[in-house]
Amino acid sequence: MKDCEIATLTLDNDQLDQLHKASLDLARHGGPQAPGAALKARLWARLLEASLQPVQQATVNLFADGKLAALLFARLRAPKDDPLPERLPELAALEQDFTCLYLGSRNQVLLELVRHCAFAFDIDNDGKHLRLVGNFKGGGRLPRHDEDRRKPVELSSHAGLRLGPHTEAPYHCSVVARDGHSPAPSALVLSARWNPAGEPTRIVPLRSVIEGLGSLDVLALSSRSFDFTRSECFVDGHGAGGAATSIIDFDEQGGFSVRYNAYRFSLNEQASDAAARAFDAFQSRLAQTRPVDFVLQPDTVLLVNNTRALHGRESLCDNRRLLIRLFGYSRFARPLILKQDPLLVRG
């Protein structure tokens, strides 16, 4: 355990076999986007849960109840015969690729193990559950083979740029839908298919950051004094920035929930001096906080609680790095559901 907010779960050989069988079954079914995948993943997860030791179950419950910043599944079985390509294949080909579906399905089963369900926003990632995080659009330290360095690069997980610490959008609310917007994801789940340079995913658990602030600063951060800009991964013409949201809310489960993005949040022009001071204090504590680095590989899955941890990364060195991501809602989340299966919600 690297931090009391971060736990590691190691599965035994029988559990690893079970998880592999489940992931294979779901990938053959079509992966997380296929109708019926959520129910199948849930049933596999309950089967896996029945084999957990009490100490494993206790760790699972901590994440399920929103009490951890991150949970790492280490030493999983990596897919066999998956050589590193000379360069990153096209996004459309990877989205249909069996190994990507396998890793996405494994993510889905582990989300269900911690009682979260995979979903997609209508306005984000073209409404798809599986998000392939890699440098498809340029902006890494070295140019892609087809990259024109004069063109602007979007600031999203489909490019190679540095992504400063953030929680995932949307930023209107964290648990219960408000003003026609579903809450931010409760969690994201990440694995890597290729990460040849061992480039880390950086996690900032927020509990100690919040506890290091003065009580009046925390109170001011809960006021609706902050604006955010539109996420560039939103579908063209959909989603917008927002005005007057809070950064921190009281939350019955984890005690608090945070929404923040280092490169999208700013102070609202109506904000009080106290909110301005609190915003500065929060940002300077973040700057002093050393993130916990996780080098994801095919044998690792990282679950990040999106309400009590920030995540980010440096600009990419090796353009073949490919992460596989899904969003999950906890059993406490109350989104605006557009379609049940596969679960699609209003962003």
Ligand SMILES: [Fe+2]
């Ligand atoms: Fe992100």
